Amino acid sequence: MSKLVHIVDEVPGLGDARGHLPMIQILDGFLDAGNAAASVAEHLLAQTSGDAPIVAAFDVDQFHDYRARRPAISFVRDHYEQYDAPRLVVRLLRDTGGSPYLLLHGPEPDNRWEAYARAVRAVVERLGVTDVISLGSVPMAVPHTRPLTLTHHANDPSRVREDSPWRGEIRVPSSAQALVEVRLGEWGHDAQGFVAHVPHYLAQLDYPAAAAALLEQVELAGRLTIDLADLRAEAQRREEEIAAYLTENDEVGDVVEALERQYDTFQRAEDSGRSLLAPDQPLPTGDELGREFEQFLAGLSDDDREGDQ
Template identity: 70%
Template sequence: MADNRLVHIVDDVPELDGPQRPESLTMVVVLDGFLDAGSAAARAAQHLVDLDDTGPGAGRVVATFEVDELHDYRARRPAVSFVVDRYQDYDAPRLVVRLLHDTGGTPYLLLQGPEPDIRWEAFARAVREVVERFGVTRTVSMGSVPMAVPHTRPIALTHHANDPELLIGVSPWRGELRVPSSAQALLEIRMGEWEHPMQGFVAHIPHYLAQLSYPQASTALLEQVELAGRLTVDLSGLRAEAEDREAEIATYLAEHEDVADVVAALERQYDAFERAEESGASLLAPDEPLPTGEEIGQQFEQFLAGLDEPGDPDDRNGGA
């Protein structure tokens, strides 16, 4: 069972107890850090919190994890403000479970906060206690990783689950991949061993946009969470953000031909891959070499700066 020192669960949650206890309850999991290219999952989670408007108890915290037992402060130092001659506004990391409601008023839980740096097994046991205390019937996670894909094509998603019957999409991968683990990955494995269903979605983020907020991917993730979690989420605000971001990127590419050429190369590679998949041929496109990470990094150094700051660098410096 869970390590009681790691999680503190609220005793009295009328909406989830007694005769009002829902027949099914979804818990969404978003752990910031490793699996969050483009801040896609974190932005999606914040969107869920912002949407909850059920009154004074909106976004009520129903479980709190002992971050001091899980967080490496020297590896990920929280921010603090220094004002004239004193420190204030320490941004303490929080790992909590909130009670939220979807657009139709259906209650669900959101586990959100920094991914634990240590004690993953104990963390998984603590999450198990939350699941069993509130009668969670399905757990759904979100994440995102940088990939060599163009932003002009549909956002691809990796579907995964500890029970094949939970999958609502086909995985783009074939065979076995050995990848760095995460607390979310371990949690899914352990939940399966404890016979608690868990599934998730990982969005593929264009790696040249991985350091920017990418609401397009947040929208794609939440569309899948709606299906898997039997929830209804108003995505209009996120879609508006996504349109604004697309316009910024399009404007920059129109003004910087060298950067546009790199994106065009990615588009050709992506389309060749898609054609090969459809025809059953080799997935490699030898006539369309994929730009290396170093080449893309060089091309997009100014790209990222250009989106963060208005105007062209030459204009800001008075021209060449």
């Protein structure tokens, strides 16, 4: 394991944890719509009380695909300098009350996810981490004018404090963070996380409201105190910028209004306990859906042939 992660043997101040040491996991490159998760990491580093020493460092060369994500380097007149080497590290931070916690941040591993999960396990067990909290954000067809929602998840269902908005099973692309949560559960360690739902038309912009919402959950789950004043002020400024933009762009405003109607209709149905499905109608089976889809494709083929003729 020492080939994948180097863990500092003696960490001053780690004894202040008194049996409670959460570790926040934020990996760049995926699950970061609106730059929300990266903004959380930047905010935590800026707000930490005291220094932020590195207590564990992963061997990035074992995990990073340099050709897929090339680090930046400066060319100055006739030479190169200031190479931005990717770093995947764990830092010791303190909240506004002085309580210690850990921040695992850096680029998401491009390969060897199982090895990465084992390396995270080594950090958890060596440093006495009591809970791993992963953060992310995804684009969703929701309006920014309605309350921002999140998905809560954990490898121990009793740690999920809010009801899930999802019903049934959904197959989604995996991530290193997701695999870590699964594996830690198999190894007897608690892990949970939160995913903010960012309006899809804002996913390419910085959306500090999502970062603030994630940090509110971190405070609750990690029993930490974090100053969110600057982040909330930034979120308010961004909301004002969006509102000004919408007044000048009717087409985008129409999209937002349509999303508002869709959101409100769904919310009313949820509040009244009614389903948006037709009453007393059983859900179709997978085979039935497959046949309907085949008929739909066949119809498209017939239309194409008629158009060609």
